[in-house]
Amino acid sequence: MALNEGDAIPDVTVTIPDGGRRRLSDQDRALVVYFYPKDDTSGCTSEARDFSAVLGDFDAAGVDVLGISKDSPERHVKFAAKHELTVPLATDADDSVCEAFGVWVEKNMYGKKYMGIERATFLFGADSRLVRAWRKVKVPGHAAQVLDAARAL
Numbered sequence: 001m002a003l004n005e006g007d008a009i010p011d012v013t014v015t016i017p018d019g020g021r022r023r024l025s026d027q028d029r030a031l032v033v034y035f036y037p038k039d040d041t042s043g044c045t046s047e048a049r050d051f052s053a054v055l056g057d058f059d060a061a062g063v064d065v066l067g068i069s070k071d072s073p074e075r076h077v078k079f080a081a082k083h084e085l086t087v088p089l090a091t092d093a094d095d096s097v098c099e100a101f102g103v104w105v106e107k108n109m110y111g112k113k114y115m116g117i118e119r120a121t122f123l124f125g126a127d128s129r130l131v132r133a134w135r136k137v138k139v140p141g142h143a144a145q146v147l148d149a150a151r152a153l
């Protein structure tokens with residue numbers, strides 16, 4: 001399932017590190033949702049650090065940010081502490097969130113095919129409608145690019 005500009009944010013729920021649940025459609029501000037494959041890998045760490053570095057700028061623009069992977073809430077806590085991350089992280093425990101956003105895809109590494117999370121980012125306006133999507137994200141400069149788009153809302 002692919003999301004298109006103007007589509008409503010999927011009505012799905014993630015698990016946050018304290019064990020609570022957060023329904024993505026219960027949003028009263030603009031929201032950036034970024035998906036990443038795995039905590040504590042080089043690209044995912046760089047991306048989380050980059051979003052953490054500009055988190056205050058997103059807040060000033062009236063935009064919340066949430067990173068999502070399939071890692072456990074406990075692993076998110078360790079990842080955030082180890083790298084001094086401030087960006088909120090959440091868990092897609094049952095694949096429903098990745099499926100709803102269309103980021104659970106077949107990947108190919110060294111000739112081996114497997115299912116995994118495509119690095120992707122989605123910017124929703126305060127009306128919970130998709131403003132912009134970035135697929136197959138390259139990490140360098142991405143958080144700044146998303147921030148520019150968020151400021152333009």
